[in-house]
Amino acid sequence: MRRRKFLTLMGAAGAGLALGKTPAHAASNAHFEGYPDAKAVLFDATRCIGCRKCEEACNKVNKLPAPAKPFTDLTVLDTERRTSAKAHTVVNKYMPAGAAAPVFRKIQCNHCQEPACASACFVRAFKKNPDGSVTYDASVCVGCRYCIMACPFNVPTYEYDEPLTPRVMKCTMCHPQITAGELSVPGCVGACPKEALVYGRRKDILKIAHARIEANPGRYVDHVYGEREMGGTNWLTLSGAPFKEIGMREDLGVTSAPELTSGALAVVPMVAALWPALLGGIWAISKRNEKTADEERAAAVKAAVAGNQAENDAKLAKFKEQAEKDKAGSIEREVKKALEEAAAAAKEEEGA
Amino acid sequence: MKARPLLRWAGVLCVFAAVSVYCIEASGSGDPKAPAAEQADIVLIDDMTAYGKLELPPVVFAHDKHTEALKKAGKDCAACHKQENGKLVLKFMRVADGDAQAMKSVYHDNCIGCHAQTAAKGQKAGPQDGQCRSCHNPKAAAGKQLDMGFTNVLHYRHAESKDIASPSGDKDNCGRCHHEYDKAAKKTVWAKGKEGTCRYCHLDKPVKDAALGVEVESFRQAAHNDCVTCHLGMEQKKQATGPVLCAGCHGATGQKSIRANDKKVLDKIGGELPRMKRGQPDAAVIAVNVDKAQAASGARIYAMRPAPFDHKAHEQATDTCRACHHKSMDSCTKCHTVQGTKDSNFVTLETAMHGLASTRSCVGCHQTRQADPKCAGCHTSADRGKKASNESCRKCHAEPVQGLPALDPAALSGMKAADEKPLAEPYLAARRMEAQVFATEDIPEKVTIKVLADEYEPSELPHRKIVMTLLKNMKDDKLAGYFHGDMGTVCQGCHHNSPVSKTPPSCASCHAKPFSPNEPGRPGLKAAYHGQCMGCHTAMKLEKPVATDCANGCHKPRKK
Ligand code: SF4
Ligand code: SF4
Numbered sequence: 018m019r020r021r022k023f024l025t026l027m028g029a030a031g032a033g034l035a036l037g038k039t040p041a042h043a044a045s046n047a048h049f050e051g052y053p054d055a056k057a058v059l060f061d062a063t064r065c066i067g068c069r070k071c072e073e074a075c076n077k078v079n080k081l082p083a084p085a086k087p088f089t090d091l092t093v094l095d096t097e098r099r100t101s102a103k104a105h106t107v108v109n110k111y112m113p114a115g116a117a118a119p120v121f122r123k124i125q126c127n128h129c130q131e132p133a134c135a136s137a138c139f140v141r142a143f144k145k146n147p148d149g150s151v152t153y154d155a156s157v158c159v160g161c162r163y164c165i166m167a168c169p170f171n172v173p174t175y176e177y178d179e180p181l182t183p184r185v186m187k188c189t190m191c192h193p194q195i196t197a198g199e200l201s202v203p204g205c206v207g208a209c210p211k212e213a214l215v216y217g218r219r220k221d222i223l224k225i226a227h228a229r230i231e232a233n234p235g236r237y238v239d240h241v242y243g244e245r246e247m248g249g250t251n252w253l254t255l256s257g258a259p260f261k262e263i264g265m266r267e268d269l270g271v272t273s274a275p276e277l278t279s280g281a282l283a284v285v286p287m288v289a290a291l292w293p294a295l296l297g298g299i300w301a302i303s304k305r306n307e308k309t310a311d312e313e314r315a316a317a318v319k320a321a322v323a324g325n326q327a328e329n330d331a332k333l334a335k336f337k338e339q340a341e342k343d344k345a346g347s348i349e350r351e352v353k354k355a356l357e358e359a360a361a362a363a364k365e366e367e368g369a
Numbered sequence: 370m371k372a373r374p375l376l377r378w379a380g381v382l383c384v385f386a387a388v389s390v391y392c393i394e395a396s397g398s399g400d401p402k403a404p405a406a407e408q409a410d411i412v413l414i415d416d417m418t419a420y421g422k423l424e425l426p427p428v429v430f431a432h433d434k435h436t437e438a439l440k441k442a443g444k445d446c447a448a449c450h451k452q453e454n455g456k457l458v459l460k461f462m463r464v465a466d467g468d469a470q471a472m473k474s475v476y477h478d479n480c481i482g483c484h485a486q487t488a489a490k491g492q493k494a495g496p497q498d499g500q501c502r503s504c505h506n507p508k509a510a511a512g513k514q515l516d517m518g519f520t521n522v523l524h525y526r527h528a529e530s531k532d533i534a535s536p537s538g539d540k541d542n543c544g545r546c547h548h549e550y551d552k553a554a555k556k557t558v559w560a561k562g563k564e565g566t567c568r569y570c571h572l573d574k575p576v577k578d579a580a581l582g583v584e585v586e587s588f589r590q591a592a593h594n595d596c597v598t599c600h601l602g603m604e605q606k607k608q609a610t611g612p613v614l615c616a617g618c619h620g621a622t623g624q625k626s627i628r629a630n631d632k633k634v635l636d637k638i639g640g641e642l643p644r645m646k647r648g649q650p651d652a653a654v655i656a657v658n659v660d661k662a663q664a665a666s667g668a669r670i671y672a673m674r675p676a677p678f679d680h681k682a683h684e685q686a687t688d689t690c691r692a693c694h695h696k697s698m699d700s701c702t703k704c705h706t707v708q709g710t711k712d713s714n715f716v717t718l719e720t721a722m723h724g725l726a727s728t729r730s731c732v733g734c735h736q737t738r739q740a741d742p743k744c745a746g747c748h749t750s751a752d753r754g755k756k757a758s759n760e761s762c763r764k765c766h767a768e769p770v771q772g773l774p775a776l777d778p779a780a781l782s783g784m785k786a787a788d789e790k791p792l793a794e795p796y797l798a799a800r801r802m803e804a805q806v807f808a809t810e811d812i813p814e815k816v817t818i819k820v821l822a823d824e825y826e827p828s829e830l831p832h833r834k835i836v837m838t839l840l841k842n843m844k845d846d847k848l849a850g851y852f853h854g855d856m857g858t859v860c861q862g863c864h865h866n867s868p869v870s871k872t873p874p875s876c877a878s879c880h881a882k883p884f885s886p887n888e889p890g891r892p893g894l895k896a897a898y899h900g901q902c903m904g905c906h907t908a909m910k911l912e913k914p915v916a917t918d919c920a921n922g923c924h925k926p927r928k929k
Contacts, residue, residue, distance in 0.1 A: 064900075066903065066916040066917055067693050067917060068916070068917045069917075089919075089920070091917055157453075172775075209896075210895055210896065211891065211896055211900060211903070212884055212892050212895075212896030212900070213687070215884055215886070215889075217885075217886030218886065221886035221889075222886060225886060227887040247876045328799065
């Protein structure tokens, strides 16, 4: 049973690995530069005070259920959270090394210029709108949740406790409300007391972001997160602390997900051309069980982490010690052993 | 179940990846952790680099550790250092460097020789012959010496010490340390009245002075030769004296105890240091150097108004003379002219006085003082690099005052400091050195901000209290007092970008519209308020109200 758990865990990680390592074989040289008048939001972590007013506004404009703890309860910030079906945006608190005060970061859908979620969806439930937002149409969704797997920012979530019509849930950049004229800027942007969030044409917003870096030497890391990450996003972030210290991936590269797998979204919008290449790895895992796959994997990962933590630590310590004594030899042996073990395990499972 | 083998192989790959990661980690984890000790005494012996490529890494040597071990064995500095002219030579077991072979022998014979002798006596000893890597160890902890500077207090303690006698029987003992080289007499002598800081002549590296025909020691050599040998001599005579071990000057604990003693001395004399006896002016006038011939020809002279300068006050405010007089004890305008000179590295007078990049310039130094939390609220980083106002120019560049002597750049050029004093003093005396605000009744006591009231009740700003606190923060601070000496300057901390006035425009006059990317520098009203209040509170390190404590801080929740 333990091996099974382990392999499930490794399989999940392996799929991630395979995805990350896929060489760019974009056949096309056309790169989707984003819609010309697309909007963007700039989040400036040096301005954010962690008040959660944005979370509250998001909850209100999207008519989401009231949370267990009120938005004024800031103890919520003590645990790192991710977005959920009931919270399209969350603010997390980080204590970067050497920082005098905590730094807050707001998470929501980054509204990629060439969204991985959209390219993963073979029924085209996701749409990149000319205003920059990425929205989802529940009426065509078949519930495969490939979008959830594909998103490099871990954003979309699923309404697991919705028995009849579960939907994929994520931030819409308030596209419906803005289109309907109910709002002029996204709910969170309007609510922020510090203008830590500003909304405008992506072109202008980028200029503003660079101007802030320029005008305040030493205040910011000289990088606008989202300018080029994963082909660029319509939610941009400025930070004074290194981005990975505030929980942002720095390993994504500048190539968009669809470009990594087939061709740019704008060039090859053909469903059939897009999904097989991207989903090779993920498909293998997701397919083997229907509805419960995610839960099972999550549970397995959790159990494996909890159950084997002490054991792993001890093993690692011992291995390190040994490796130091006789580096080359022992490492080689360990690699061989591990490979053999895993291969044997694979065989055994195969036979079973 | 085709998916299964695929899954297994993913697992296999992962294990492989994980093991590779361990390997990389394991192979890179050889560095020993640096010990927790201060390491102020760790010296890198790399003399051999002067002779070509090193065969083995330089030696990492713990000086104080050796001094203490020798002391216990009944030996002293002479065990490792020779003497020349009654002074300890800092080099190890030699007076001068020889060729590479000789140098190698000096170290190997003496270090290993002593270690072997000690070991022969059955005592704990250092590495022996054949244990090359114990000394030539590239992984040993690097030294961490804190810089040691001779501050004004330390100077005073030396100058006033009865134990340090003047070499010439003079009542002042300056000549005990300050010297210059007398070529004829072939020795250093005291040049009275020309004392400067050691660093003017003793540079980073020893330099051959062709004119004097000597090699001038580096600052490091000079400081150790003179300070440490003097301390040692006094210690031998059982007199109270300064540090002799590395850690005494270059370790954190050593410096702490020096500062504690400084404080004791300061307390004893009432907290204010007497001025140095160097004949420096109390007051001077800093003026552009004007070409006399040009002035005499009747040509119109274009020059910035001269600036009366309170030299005495600035002596009190700085810790060393070289804080301003970085190259020589001369007046600034000697090297820094309008165009700049080769001597000034073509740093013009204008830059020398106003450059923000240097803490030696007037404005640069004044600006560092704004980092004090008491000041930082208004003087946030945001106003760095902003052009100074005309009012602030006039603060230094004196406008003519009726009844006071005119400050004429042409007349001032080349004038002796002593003659400048009577010109400068009346201007300095006329200065208002205390911060001013409008009459109390003109400062609104409370300002109620209701434009945005919605979820919360209108916010009440304790306006007068804020102004008075800022004013109180400037009390007894001459710098702040002088630069806030005009009514309304303090108000500009919040009421920025608008003319000074008793009734400045309301925040909403500029910030009424919501944020627009077309005017990215102008926040909307809500962000303007929050940015201003919270920015200031954070810069001033005020703990309350907490920025996120809306309902208990500045806003009362509105009853529904
Ligand atoms: S952040 Fe994730 S959910 Fe949002 S657009 Fe990009 S891929 Fe899709
Ligand atoms: S509302 Fe603004 S300041 Fe408050 S947590 Fe959200 S982004 Fe940060």
